Amino acid sequence: MRDIARHAGVSVNTVSRALTGKPDVNAxxxxxxxxxxxxxxxxxxxxxxxxxxxxxxxIGLVVTDCTNPFYAGLIRAIESSLARLGYGMLLATSNEDTxxxxxxxxxxxxxxxxxxxxxxxxxxxxxxxxLLSGLTPVxxxxxxxxxxxxxxxxTDNVAGAEQIMRYLIDQGHRRIAHIGRSDAATSGGERxxxxxxxLAKAGIDVDxxxxxPTLPSLEGGEAACDWLLGLHPAPTAVFAYNDxxxxxxxxxxxxxxxxxxxxxxxxxxxxxxxxxxxxxxLTTVAQPVDEIxxxxxxxxxxxLNGQPAPAPMLLQPTLVxxxxxxxxxxxxx
Amino acid sequence: MRDIARHAGVSVNTVSRALTGKPDVNAxxxxxxxxxxxxxxxxxxxxxxxxxxxxxxxIGLVVTDCTNPFYAGLIRAIESSLARLGYGMLLATSNEDTxxxxxxxxxxxxxxxxxxxxxxxxxxxxxxxxLLSGLTPVxxxxxxxxxxxxxxxxTDNVAGAEQIMRYLIDQGHRRIAHIGRSDAATSGGERxxxxxxxLAKAGIDVDxxxxxPTLPSLEGGEAACDWLLGLHPAPTAVFAYNDxxxxxxxxxxxxxxxxxxxxxxxxxxxxxxxxxxxxxxLTTVAQPVDEIxxxxxxxxxxxLNGQPAPAPMLLQPTLVxxxxxxxxxxxxx
DNA sequence: CATGCTATAGACACCGTAAACGATCATCTT
DNA sequence: AAGATGATCGTTTACGGTGTCTATAGCATG
Numbered sequence: 001m002r003d004i005a006r007h008a009g010v011s012v013n014t015v016s017r018a019l020t021g022k023p024d025v026n027a028x029x030x031x032x033x034x035x036x037x038x039x040x041x042x043x044x045x046x047x048x049x050x051x052x053x054x055x056x057x058x059i060g061l062v063v064t065d066c067t068n069p070f071y072a073g074l075i076r077a078i079e080s081s082l083a084r085l086g087y088g089m090l091l092a093t094s095n096e097d098t099x100x101x102x103x104x105x106x107x108x109x110x111x112x113x114x115x116x117x118x119x120x121x122x123x124x125x126x127x128x129x130x131l132l133s134g135l136t137p138v139x140x141x142x143x144x145x146x147x148x149x150x151x152x153x154x155t156d157n158v159a160g161a162e163q164i165m166r167y168l169i170d171q172g173h174r175r176i177a178h179i180g181r182s183d184a185a186t187s188g189g190e191r192x193x194x195x196x197x198x199l200a201k202a203g204i205d206v207d208x209x210x211x212x213p214t215l216p217s218l219e220g221g222e223a224a225c226d227w228l229l230g231l232h233p234a235p236t237a238v239f240a241y242n243d244x245x246x247x248x249x250x251x252x253x254x255x256x257x258x259x260x261x262x263x264x265x266x267x268x269x270x271x272x273x274x275x276x277x278x279x280x281x282l283t284t285v286a287q288p289v290d291e292i293x294x295x296x297x298x299x300x301x302x303x304l305n306g307q308p309a310p311a312p313m314l315l316q317p318t319l320v321x322x323x324x325x326x327x328x329x330x331x332x333x
Numbered sequence: 334m335r336d337i338a339r340h341a342g343v344s345v346n347t348v349s350r351a352l353t354g355k356p357d358v359n360a361x362x363x364x365x366x367x368x369x370x371x372x373x374x375x376x377x378x379x380x381x382x383x384x385x386x387x388x389x390x391x392i393g394l395v396v397t398d399c400t401n402p403f404y405a406g407l408i409r410a411i412e413s414s415l416a417r418l419g420y421g422m423l424l425a426t427s428n429e430d431t432x433x434x435x436x437x438x439x440x441x442x443x444x445x446x447x448x449x450x451x452x453x454x455x456x457x458x459x460x461x462x463x464l465l466s467g468l469t470p471v472x473x474x475x476x477x478x479x480x481x482x483x484x485x486x487x488t489d490n491v492a493g494a495e496q497i498m499r500y501l502i503d504q505g506h507r508r509i510a511h512i513g514r515s516d517a518a519t520s521g522g523e524r525x526x527x528x529x530x531x532l533a534k535a536g537i538d539v540d541x542x543x544x545x546p547t548l549p550s551l552e553g554g555e556a557a558c559d560w561l562l563g564l565h566p567a568p569t570a571v572f573a574y575n576d577x578x579x580x581x582x583x584x585x586x587x588x589x590x591x592x593x594x595x596x597x598x599x600x601x602x603x604x605x606x607x608x609x610x611x612x613x614x615l616t617t618v619a620q621p622v623d624e625i626x627x628x629x630x631x632x633x634x635x636x637l638n639g640q641p642a643p644a645p646m647l648l649q650p651t652l653v654x655x656x657x658x659x660x661x662x663x664x665x666x
Numbered sequence: 667c668a669t670g671c672t673a674t675a676g677a678c679a680c681c682g683t684a685a686a687c688g689a690t691c692a693t694c695t696t
Numbered sequence: 697a698a699g700a701t702g703a704t705c706g707t708t709t710a711c712g713g714t715g716t717c718t719a720t721a722g723c724a725t726g
Contacts, residue, residue: 011707045445051711088425088440277580277607346713358674384683
């Protein structure tokens, strides 16, 4: 900028005014300065501007694992929203480790991000509490504590689970097993709640022995196979916490000579891309990933602009019926 | 920092020295300052530090699409490497659009990232040329122009294609089709080169009518199905540019009543996660994603520390044999 | 006691930009 | 023609840290 000022024979400040479109600059001078800026390849130093204005135009995003297709979609939606609004995105990954998450958040704050979008490993953790009571605006995504009433965007997991369960019940299934999530993630509890309430609404007693908490991974799904085959009387359908588990289960079932959906209907949650590539294609519940990302970003930006903190926002998932579920058949075994 | 200085009864400068571990501070004073810093919840302002030192501790990463599992893996590897080295990562997505890429790169530079990791949409594009001849250190990932001799890390696509082709040839296949990539991405040309050279080495003439350039997507693979079925004499195997195409093709073939690998052996490239979830599991070539990311990051950091620019680095992919390929059967048709 | 050395800490400048204020000059008003 | 007005531009200051130079005190040395 100094260079431009010297070449143009004006002060640094005039250059600043000319380039940022402020008034009090002669049109001629402005044109000359702008030409020179282009010629010299000038780029504003956002660091300096940030330091002065106390706004970095940077948003921090923390996810647990960007190779998870759900988070990958989230990242894409957020990045594109933020880019459109003129913000840069600092991405950090916690890898489901609270310690790493804590450090990542500290780094983000030291870089003076204007706000943070967080899918927390453990919403109750001490460092999350500290963050939420701090000055940096934060919007939680996908996971929240039940008592938290601040900015949040996520899927209505209870409603999604109820939808898929109602569908299975409508198909004639009465003994429906649930593969759950064994860790602290709140979505596990919510989907389980939907499982229970759908059964209750249909007048079916919940059989606790039909619930199997495990890891939300392929291996978790595979592990559930043995458990499932050991149940008597056998369930006719299974609702898994997520697609990955459901796929693991289906693979294991097929290896044991069972057929889906003939022997067992299997339903998942998330609608990751794989789900319509495997055979049979998986019936599941699609999360509105793009909308979660876009809403999260816009809520955060609104917060930065001084809007009051909105209440938690639950978005509705949609049922995706495919081939892995069917009508209940009477058991021959 | 001013607060700490006042509370401790020392100058701001002394606080700085105490906290950054510089010498010339009394051990007692240092301890007092550090205690106060913790108590007051002090966080260094990296913006200010960056402005002064001319280093932001920020690295920019530009990928075409973070929902692509290959790039998602790359992002994870890079993020974890950078975090370990004390750098933040600014992520931008080009969505295969050179205009968006250009804008993203500008934003990154305005934020004064210390260096950029780039998987360019089009390595020959004007704005990429400009970037490479600029001052910001850049390491290209995965895609490069043949004439570029600067910092680059990627897969040896030619060798990977040769490996899988040699395997198919060893299985007795002689008429092997190739579904290619229709756009400018260099990896397309490289894999095609491997296809040709493997055939040449085996003494098989390249039949240009067996090469079908299309989109690197599911749809591209599906589109290739009609073409494939129209070939006479029919090939016994297909080598696709990537797994996604291969999967699209297999689905389309199965819908037409053809069986894989009985009627056609199908091989892909990339080893995305889906590949071992579908049936038949896909034979493919695995890219060393983690290593590409880790090497890319460390090369960039070396550049920042004044090391001379290294030559392009090609990493070897590994063959993953699964169920979608088999020995060549004589055609009955 | 003068001198020089060391340990410690303060003062000042500076990074690149922008807001606030002040100065200059031409033009307009009466 | 004197004063008011407005357009244009320069000067000063600040953002939060850190490198460099300088100042002071305490101590050992000759």
